[in-house]
Amino acid sequence: MSTEDSAISDALAAVLRQRAGELTIALSGGIDSLTLMRVAAEVRSEPTVAIHAVSAAVPDEASDRCRQLASLYNWQLTEIDAGEFNDANYVSNPVNRCYYCKSRLFDSMLEHLGGDFSIATGTNTEDLGDYRPGLKAAEERQVWQPYVEAGISKKGIRQLALQFGLGELSQLPAQPCLSSRIETGITINVDDLSFVHRLEKLMSERIGAGDIRCRIVSDGVVVQLPADCIAFTDKEKYQTLESRAREFCLVGGRQLLRIEPYKMGSAFLHKTEEDKHV
Numbered sequence: 001m002s003t004e005d006s007a008i009s010d011a012l013a014a015v016l017r018q019r020a021g022e023l024t025i026a027l028s029g030g031i032d033s034l035t036l037m038r039v040a041a042e043v044r045s046e047p048t049v050a051i052h053a054v055s056a057a058v059p060d061e062a063s064d065r066c067r068q069l070a071s072l073y074n075w076q077l078t079e080i081d082a083g084e085f086n087d088a089n090y091v092s093n094p095v096n097r098c099y100y101c102k103s104r105l106f107d108s109m110l111e112h113l114g115g116d117f118s119i120a121t122g123t124n125t126e127d128l129g130d131y132r133p134g135l136k137a138a139e140e141r142q143v144w145q146p147y148v149e150a151g152i153s154k155k156g157i158r159q160l161a162l163q164f165g166l167g168e169l170s171q172l173p174a175q176p177c178l179s180s181r182i183e184t185g186i187t188i189n190v191d192d193l194s195f196v197h198r199l200e201k202l203m204s205e206r207i208g209a210g211d212i213r214c215r216i217v218s219d220g221v222v223v224q225l226p227a228d229c230i231a232f233t234d235k236e237k238y239q240t241l242e243s244r245a246r247e248f249c250l251v252g253g254r255q256l257l258r259i260e261p262y263k264m265g266s267a268f269l270h271k272t273e274e275d276k277h278v
Helices: 003-018 031-043 060-073 097-113 125-129 134-140 146-150 154-163 167-171 190-207 235-251
Strands: 023-027 048-053 077-080 118-120 213-217 220-225 256-261
Touching: 003 031, 003 146, 003 154, 023 031, 023 097, 031 048, 031 060, 031 146, 031 154, 031 167, 048 060, 048 097, 060 077, 077 097, 097 118, 097 134, 125 146, 154 167, 190 213, 190 220, 190 235, 220 235, 235 256
Parallel strands: 023 048, 023 118, 048 077, 220 256
Antiparallel strands: 213 220
């Protein structure tokens, strides 16, 4: 283990051990929260349990990872339905949709768990620089962020994942909820989320893992692939991918507009100063 790796794991372990009582880790199925659960369950002497919200906005693969690792490491895992589709504010998909989603998520967790406990998430230091209205929902409910307290970034999390035996999972690309693919103002519905997920899987099967997004926008569908994807330099490869994506969209009664390099957060149409504080 390198000195840097040791310093990162020591910093997180120290933070985790300071929190007394039972700790509940909110698992999204991504590498951040899975690694946090792996480390917390290893280094804490007090009970550490996991909770995961199953939803149409959460890819099946993410839920499966939670179950598989819970079985492998003997974690106590609870699954709930956060019920975000019952919230008209969430479904209407404003620019701060994530605030309503996380509010519903944490409230559902609090209601389910009850008692004296702490909820922790995999938020890291890099997340603080993005537009993430869900962080306000977490702050309002005193949700704990151990990585932030320990000063750990995404790179540090990937190092921890390797160190604690998570292997290839350490390289999982970021996978925000599927609702993030729907352009601001377009109503969130299960059919769109299913379409998005299936098209992203189709593209992944052809080019491998990476930042792959299917965006539902007002006039059709935009597919985004990693900027270094060979399709952007190989005309034949691009045409093959475009043809397959266009066919998939037509079968689904949709129009493919274009394939372009990945752009983080491009489904957000605008952010006003007021939105930033909601």
